[in-house]
Amino acid sequence: MTLAQRGRWITGVALLLLAGVYVRALVFTPEEIHQGLAQKIFYVHAPAAWSAMLSMGLVGLSSILFLLVKDPRYDRFAAASAEVGTAFSVVMLTTGPIWGKTIWGTWWTWDARLTLTLFLFFLFLGYLLLRGAVTEPGLRARYSAVLGICGLVLLPFIHLSVYLFRTLHPAPIVLKPSAPSLPPEMLVTLLCSFGVFTLLYVGFVTLRYAIGDGGERDA
Amino acid sequence: MPDTMPQNGAYMVAAYIDAAVILLVYALFLFRRSRRSS
Amino acid sequence: MRKTLRHAWIVARKDLLLEFRSRTAILSAVVFTALVLVIFEFGRDPTAIATLDLAPSILWVTFSFAAMLGLNRAFQAELENQALDGLLLAPVSRISLYWGKLLANLAFVAVVETVGLLLFTLFFNVPVGHILLPLVGVIALATTGFIAVGTLFSAMVIRTRFAELMLPVLLLPFLIPPLVGAVQVTAKLLAGRPLSEVGGWLRLLLAYDIVFVSLASILFPSTVTE
Numbered sequence: 001m002t003l004a005q006r007g008r009w010i011t012g013v014a015l016l017l018l019a020g021v022y023v024r025a026l027v028f029t030p031e032e033i034h035q036g037l038a039q040k041i042f043y044v045h046a047p048a049a050w051s052a053m054l055s056m057g058l059v060g061l062s063s064i065l066f067l068l069v070k071d072p073r074y075d076r077f078a079a080a081s082a083e084v085g086t087a088f089s090v091v092m093l094t095t096g097p098i099w100g101k102t103i104w105g106t107w108w109t110w111d112a113r114l115t116l117t118l119f120l121f122f123l124f125l126g127y128l129l130l131r132g133a134v135t136e137p138g139l140r141a142r143y144s145a146v147l148g149i150c151g152l153v154l155l156p157f158i159h160l161s162v163y164l165f166r167t168l169h170p171a172p173i174v175l176k177p178s179a180p181s182l183p184p185e186m187l188v189t190l191l192c193s194f195g196v197f198t199l200l201y202v203g204f205v206t207l208r209y210a211i212g213d214g215g216e217r218d219a
Numbered sequence: 220m221p222d223t224m225p226q227n228g229a230y231m232v233a234a235y236i237d238a239a240v241i242l243l244v245y246a247l248f249l250f251r252r253s254r255r256s257s
Numbered sequence: 258m259r260k261t262l263r264h265a266w267i268v269a270r271k272d273l274l275l276e277f278r279s280r281t282a283i284l285s286a287v288v289f290t291a292l293v294l295v296i297f298e299f300g301r302d303p304t305a306i307a308t309l310d311l312a313p314s315i316l317w318v319t320f321s322f323a324a325m326l327g328l329n330r331a332f333q334a335e336l337e338n339q340a341l342d343g344l345l346l347a348p349v350s351r352i353s354l355y356w357g358k359l360l361a362n363l364a365f366v367a368v369v370e371t372v373g374l375l376l377f378t379l380f381f382n383v384p385v386g387h388i389l390l391p392l393v394g395v396i397a398l399a400t401t402g403f404i405a406v407g408t409l410f411s412a413m414v415i416r417t418r419f420a421e422l423m424l425p426v427l428l429l430p431f432l433i434p435p436l437v438g439a440v441q442v443t444a445k446l447l448a449g450r451p452l453s454e455v456g457g458w459l460r461l462l463l464a465y466d467i468v469f470v471s472l473a474s475i476l477f478p479s480t481v482t483e
Contacts, residue, residue, distance in 0.1 A: 004253040011246055018242070022235065036225035041234040048238065067479055087245040091238045098234040102227045119430045126427045133417035143413045146476045147427065150406065153472055157434040157465055164457055165437055200242065207249040 004210035011203030017196045021189070029189045038102035041095055043189055047197035048091040049113075052120055053155075054201055055085025059127070060152025063145035075141035078148055080208035082127045084201060089121040112162040119158050123151040137213075261356065264349045268357020273364055275334065282330040283368060286323060290373040293319050298380050308381050313443040315381070317399075317436060319373045324400060325425065327366040328407040331358065332424065335415055351478035355408065359470070362404045370396060388446045391455075395442045398462040402435030402469060403428075409473040412480045431469075438462045 001009075025043040032039035058081045066074035096114050097107045108114065127147055134140040182190065276282060297315045301308075345354075374396070378385050385392055407428055414423045438458040445455045 008250060008253060011249070015243070015246060018239075022239070026231075026235065031224065033224050036227045038225075038227035038230040038234075040231050044235060044238045067476075087241065091241050094237050094241070095234040098230050098237070102225070102230050119433060122430045126430070129426060130413075130417065130423065133419055133423055135418075139416060142479050142482075143417075146409070146413060146479055149476065150409070150431065150469075150472065153468060154431055154434070157461070157468075158430070160461055161434040161437045164461065165441065204245070204249060207253050211249070211252045 002210070003206060007203055007205075007207030007210050009203075010199065010206055014196060014200040014203045018200065021193045021196050024192065025189050029185055030183070032186075036102065038099060041099040043193045045092060045095040045099055046190065047193040048088050048095065049117065050194055051197045051201045052085050052088040052092050052117070054198070055081045055088060055205075056120060056123065056152060056155065058205075059085065059148045063148030063152075066141060066145045067149075072137075072141060075144065076212050077205070077209055078144060079131060080205050080212075082124055082131075082144075082148070083208055084204040086121070086124040086128060087204070088197075088201070089117065089124055092117045093121050110162065110165070112159060112166050115162045116155070116159055120155070123154070127151065261350060261353045264353035265356035265360060268349060268354055269360035269364070272331065272334070272358065272361035276330070276361075276365060282326075282333075283365065286326040286330070286365075286369045287372050289326065290319055290323055290369055291376055293322060294373070294376050294380050308383060309447055312377075312381060312383055312447050313440045316374070316377055316443060317440050319377070320370055320396065320400065320439075321403070321432065321436065323369040323373060324366050324403040324407065327362050327369065328404065328411055328424065328428075329421070330365065331362050331408070332411045332415065332420075335411070336420070345481055351481060352474050354481070355412075355474055355477035358412075359404060359408045359473075362408050363401065366400055366404060367397075370400065383447065385447075391452060392443065392446055395439055395446070395455075395459065395462065398459070398466055399435040399439035401466045402462065403432055405466065405470045405473050406431040409477055409480065412477065434465050435462060438465075 021043070025040055029040065029043070031037055059078045062074045062078035062081065065071070066078065096117055100109065100111075100114060101107050104111075127144060130147055131140055131144055134143055294315070297311070297318075301311060349357075374385070374392075377383065407424070410424060410427050414420050414427065417423050438461050442455045442458045442462075
């Protein structure tokens with residue numbers, strides 16, 4: 001089985017499982033009485049955020065390995081992970097405000113989580129733009145690696161600065177966000193969703209890696 | 220704190236559809252490209 | 258270590274001498290800074306919003322522009338003279354090269370920020386004498402943060418298409434932690450809050466500087482090695 005075929009299989013299975021998670025979350029998981037149905041957005045938003053973070057983490061790791069070992073496969077993997085991460089970021093960035101509107105009453109607030117998602121998206125975008133703007137593959141790989149590593153190191157700082165900011169300027173809360181301790185049915189749904197989103201990441205990255213430069217030549 | 224559950228089902232539907240569309244479109248996009256280059 | 262610093266100083270001197278001889282960039286940067294401040298001054302209504310509320314934002318918008326101008330100037334000079342290629346032939350380590358550029362950029366921006374701060378206190382009647390030391394400290398910390406990452410990215414962006422657009426686009430996320438911290442600390446200082454309240458932010462700024470100057474020093478060679 002070629003890598004592309006394997007990628008298609010994994011992605012296909014992950015998408016089917018995603019449908020399963022949808023059904024479980026929408027129909028078989030109890031509702032949260034204080035937040036209403038919108039609380040269920042959590043089962044999609046949080047795993048998407050996890051996949052986006054995973055993508056960025058692996059971009060960073062792969063970038064470090066590339067600079068150390070100079071194996072172009074690490075660069076190819078980093079590029080794949082970045083594109084996949086962008087897709088998950090868009091999911092995160094769109095579902096976040098929709099959920100936020102029900103919690104805070106506004107579409108946007110400079111809350112730690114939302115802000116981090118926004119800047120994660122900008123980082124991915126910058127990474128892809130940089131790759132698009134450099135034609136020579138060796139140079140492109142090195143520049144991307146530098147940006148990837150800087151981006152990874154930046155994330156904790158963004159989180160810290162927004163966290164510090166927010167502890168002094170709390171966002172208005174109309175409804176309390178979900179409590180840390182979830183009843184078992186909700187926890188199971190959440191964990192299933194995390195698993196499926198992780199599998200989806202694997203599928204997407206495999207496919208994107210298999211496509212490799214074939215896609216980038218078009219960019 | 221409201222006594223009854225807030226009526227925000229529409230948001231949930233919007234978010235779920237939005238996520239599904241993005242992921243499906245991206246998956247299709249990858250599938251297409253993978254067939255072209257392999 | 259000493260050799261690295263000495264070489265860095267030589268690289269910085271070359272950049273600064275070039276700048277000093279033409280003086281166009283620094284003059285236009287200073288004029289632009291003054292212009293920004295004047296616009297803020299005319300745009301506000303002192304009876305509606307207290308100066309102290311706006312002051313930190315005005316100051317930091319001005320300083321951010323100064324930093325971007327400084328980075329762009331360095332970058333234009335490279336593009337025109339292909340000075341970077343010449344420097345790479347010199348028996349100077351890559352790290353010295355980075356530090357040299359960093360120092361030159363910092364010096365340039367420092368001059369513009371000094372003038373900016375003076376004009377600011379003049380136009381807006383904001384007394385800063387009693388907090389001058391911590392204020393200068395936070396300005397130095399935040400600016401170092403911008404310029405450390407900016408200098409690294411400038412080196413990369415030169416060889417890309419749409420170079421002038423790429424630099425701000427890539428840099429934006431990296432400006433956020435130092436900027437947020439700087440604005441917060443400046444606001445607290447101007448409001449007369451005790452230094453202990455801004456300890457957290459100052460530590461964040463310092464950590465950011467240490468981490469990114471180190472990281473940029475390590476990564477810079479990768480951007481210029483063939």
